Amino acid sequence: MLESERQRIPIYRPVLGAPESDAVARVISTGWVTQGPEVSAFEREFAAFVGAKHACAVSSCTVALHLALRAVGVGPGDEVVVPSHSFIATANSVRYLGALPVFVDVQPETFNLDPARVSRALTPKTRAILAVHQLGMPCDLAALQAIAGSRGLPLVEDAACAAGSELLREGRRERIGLPHGDVACFSFHPRKLLTTGDGGMLTTARPEWDAQFRRWRQHGMSVSDAERHESSGVIFETYTELGYNYRLTDVQAAIGREQLRRLPGLVERRRDQVALYRELLRDIPGLVLPSEPPWARSNWQSFCVRLPDRVDQRAFLQALLDEGVAARRGVMCAHREPAYRSDGGEPWSCGSGPGRCGCGPGGCRELRESERAQDRGVLLPLYDEMSRSDQERVAGLVRRHCGR
Numbered sequence: 001m002l003e004s005e006r007q008r009i010p011i012y013r014p015v016l017g018a019p020e021s022d023a024v025a026r027v028i029s030t031g032w033v034t035q036g037p038e039v040s041a042f043e044r045e046f047a048a049f050v051g052a053k054h055a056c057a058v059s060s061c062t063v064a065l066h067l068a069l070r071a072v073g074v075g076p077g078d079e080v081v082v083p084s085h086s087f088i089a090t091a092n093s094v095r096y097l098g099a100l101p102v103f104v105d106v107q108p109e110t111f112n113l114d115p116a117r118v119s120r121a122l123t124p125k126t127r128a129i130l131a132v133h134q135l136g137m138p139c140d141l142a143a144l145q146a147i148a149g150s151r152g153l154p155l156v157e158d159a160a161c162a163a164g165s166e167l168l169r170e171g172r173r174e175r176i177g178l179p180h181g182d183v184a185c186f187s188f189h190p191r192k193l194l195t196t197g198d199g200g201m202l203t204t205a206r207p208e209w210d211a212q213f214r215r216w217r218q219h220g221m222s223v224s225d226a227e228r229h230e231s232s233g234v235i236f237e238t239y240t241e242l243g244y245n246y247r248l249t250d251v252q253a254a255i256g257r258e259q260l261r262r263l264p265g266l267v268e269r270r271r272d273q274v275a276l277y278r279e280l281l282r283d284i285p286g287l288v289l290p291s292e293p294p295w296a297r298s299n300w301q302s303f304c305v306r307l308p309d310r311v312d313q314r315a316f317l318q319a320l321l322d323e324g325v326a327a328r329r330g331v332m333c334a335h336r337e338p339a340y341r342s343d344g345g346e347p348w349s350c351g352s353g354p355g356r357c358g359c360g361p362g363g364c365r366e367l368r369e370s371e372r373a374q375d376r377g378v379l380l381p382l383y384d385e386m387s388r389s390d391q392e393r394v395a396g397l398v399r400r401h402c403g404r
């Protein structure tokens, strides 16, 4: 059989089945489909899972980031230190508040913020640090907490990909979302391990922020729908400040509760699959496999390898696609996108001071590792149902097309 006639291997496929459909049917039969009791239960269960005091569900991680930055006090004219090498929503959330994203380069081994560079990028205008756990790999929270703490700066975690990822601290395992910073923001998009279709969650230890998130997600309304529904007296609500409609629905939350039950098993399986990839891909000259720091335990949402310098990324991806295997290039860099260029000056900074970095159409000298990660990185297919023979087929193609 020709390779091209075999079954296609997608980049990703979520795990959804009878438990999720039954949960949806149950919610529909109650007649309450928007934010209600299922959302509350999902929040309680998610908080317990990560060990957080509070968890507030919203409609996506993008809006979670918006609310988190607003809560920690980011506003017009402020600077927020953030990686460019991330999904564009990370940087966009800073701009929603009229603040300036100050892009800091990543470490090549983990694709996460380089703490030494974060220290150098801080200015009197810095209002927060927004760190990403890229592709599920925990960033160096201990170092970032120390930097943020010494400057009295809030630390917000973009944990979009990191549900089920862990840190090892003093011999104990702690889940991402505890939170280790001030607020952690999760995504439940279908490309992440735990999905609700779309959805997000904010976790924090601060009750006043949690209460604030709950008002903002519901138009700034003084009482929730549930309170009004359950009240025996008439309630006239008030709108005390500018809010949004960032609600998760009960239909989504019911799916999320089932997904949360699956999550530990999904992470275990992912870790086995990654061990197999490591075995199958070892000893390919110049191919760099992702590394996990000793204090981190990734959920391995994605497995991003770096191609040898001799291999052209686009040709490599095309060759795999021609054989029915969907891989993707490395994570994007926001600073290279048209949305981050403008005639009236760049809507971002690379933290090196005016005129010093030599940014040009070819890229930014300060963000070399980010650009290399995008240009040399390749995300290989990885999903729960992927079989050993699927992985062998992918690895065989990688080996063949990395040849000299």
Ligand SMILES: *Cc1c(COP(=O)(O)O)cnc(C)c1O
Pocket: 059, 060, 061, 062, 063, 086, 087, 089, 090, 132, 134, 158, 160, 161, 186, 187, 188, 189, 199, 200
């Ligand atoms: C997916 C993702 C987001 C956006 O999440 P949504 O829930 O789709 O809004 C933000 N940041 C990172 C790092 C992501 O991977």
